[in-house]
Amino acid sequence: MPHTNPNRTRFRFCPSCGCNSLDPDSVKSFKCRECGFGFFLNCAAAAMAIILDHQNRILVTVRAKEPGKGTLDLPGGFAEPGESIDHGLVREVKEELNLDIFDLEFFCSFANTYPYNCVVYPITDMAFTCKVRDFSLITPMDDVAGFRFIPVHDLDTGMFGMGSARNVLEKFKKAYSKQLQQPNP
Ligand SMILES: [Zn+2]
Structure with missing residues (x-):
């Protein structure tokens, strides 16, 4: 990963299943450990x-x-x-x-x-x-x-x-x- 996700500590709860299981996946994306949901903060x-x-x-x-x-x-x-x-x-x-x-x-x-x-x-x-x-x-x-x-x-x-x-x-x-x-x- 070339850059660190600037919102890695801000988004923690999965918007889909609601669990406290959202991990930064790239500089702009997050992935839920529980349900696999992907969340993107695009430009x-x-x-x-x-x-x-x-x-x-x-x-x-x-x-x-x-x-x-x-x-x-x-x-x-x-x-x-x-x-x-x-x-x-x-x-x-x-x-x-x-x-x-x-x-x-x-x-x-x-x-x-x-x-x-x-x-x-x-x-x-x-x-x-x-x-x-x-x-x-x-x-x-x-x-x-x-x-x-x-x-x-x-x-x-x-x-x-x-x-x-x-x-x-x-x-x-x-x-x-x-x-x-x-x-x-
Ligand atoms: Zn989830």
């Missing part, structure tokens, strides 16, 4: 939106809830069962900021974990660049307490509470600088 898909305004400032949110309450974040969230990742991101940005995003383009992906209520969930993070036509109706809602527009060069990734946003923004800052260095055709 959840999460998406983040990279949105620039007309002055090349990036739209960031302030987290309203734990984990990372009060820290900066990127808009986005988890895909719901039955939902594609791009439709999930469109829905999340609408719920969080009342903005309609379009022209989504895949930017990057990272493996990540999300600790919630003492469970460590494995996450597949994906980031998309997106466009917004009209920012005038922007309203922080749901799990977002506020928002800011920050020039890309002024982004301090240390102000972002979640590793997911830090990973994406470090990569985006590099790509953005590289793009600026290229001569105009």
